[in-house]
Amino acid sequence: MRVIAGTARSLPLKTPTRQGTRPTTDRIKETLFNILQNEVPGSVFMDLYAGSGGIGIEALSRGAKKTYFAENAPEAISCITQNLLFTKFADRATVLKQDAVAALSSVHEKHVDVIFLDPPYGEGQDRRVLAALGSMPYVDEETLIIAEEELRADFSYAEELGFDIVREKKYKTNKHVFLRKKA
Numbered sequence: 072m073r074v075i076a077g078t079a080r081s082l083p084l085k086t087p088t089r090q091g092t093r094p095t096t097d098r099i100k101e102t103l104f105n106i107l108q109n110e111v112p113g114s115v116f117m118d119l120y121a122g123s124g125g126i127g128i129e130a131l132s133r134g135a136k137k138t139y140f141a142e143n144a145p146e147a148i149s150c151i152t153q154n155l156l157f158t159k160f161a162d163r164a165t166v167l168k169q170d171a172v173a174a175l176s177s178v179h180e181k182h183v184d185v186i187f188l189d190p191p192y193g194e195g196q197d198r199r200v201l202a203a204l205g206s207m208p209y210v211d212e213e214t215l216i217i218a219e220e221e222l223r224a225d226f227s228y229a230e231e232l233g234f235d236i237v238r239e240k241k242y243k244t245n246k247h248v249f250l251r252k253k254a
Contacts, residue, residue: 115183220246
């Protein structure tokens with residue numbers, strides 16, 4: 072796994088070896104950031120269920136002002152920390168060593184521009200996070216939320232939580248669902 076583009080382009084990243092971590096492939100990451108190219112520069116970005124931190128580090132490399140990483144697995148936290156030091160982005164990052172939902176209350180920003188979440192597939196974690204995000208003061212109609220899930224995942228519940236699905240990008244085995252809070 073590596074940084075695809077930006078100031079840390081081509082730098083390799085460490086990844087956790089534990090079961091349950093599935094880093095987003097370089098190809099999918101590149102597609103995602105092509106979609107996000109106008110959203111990332113100057114943004115406040117959140118990488119929930121961060122794993123190695125690859126998505127948040129890609130955002131920093133492409134000009135995000137600040138990135139929050141939420142992760143509670145010790146080996147993954149170690150990888151994120153090492154990767155931030157190696158890419159020299161530690162000064163623009165905050166690593167929240169806790170469950171993603173609990174971490175949301177630790178963010179004290181007026182506005183967060185982009186929130187990426189990649190929870191374990193099929194466990195309903197995305198619903199828990201969206202329910203919590205609905206009440207966070209830094210999430211508004213301008214905040215773009217991207218959830219990575221398995222292809223068959225159903226996001227029909229998003230509307231009852233106050234979110235609109237604005238886009239869906241499908242890959243071979245998974246998809247990205249793009250959401251915004253209803254006005």
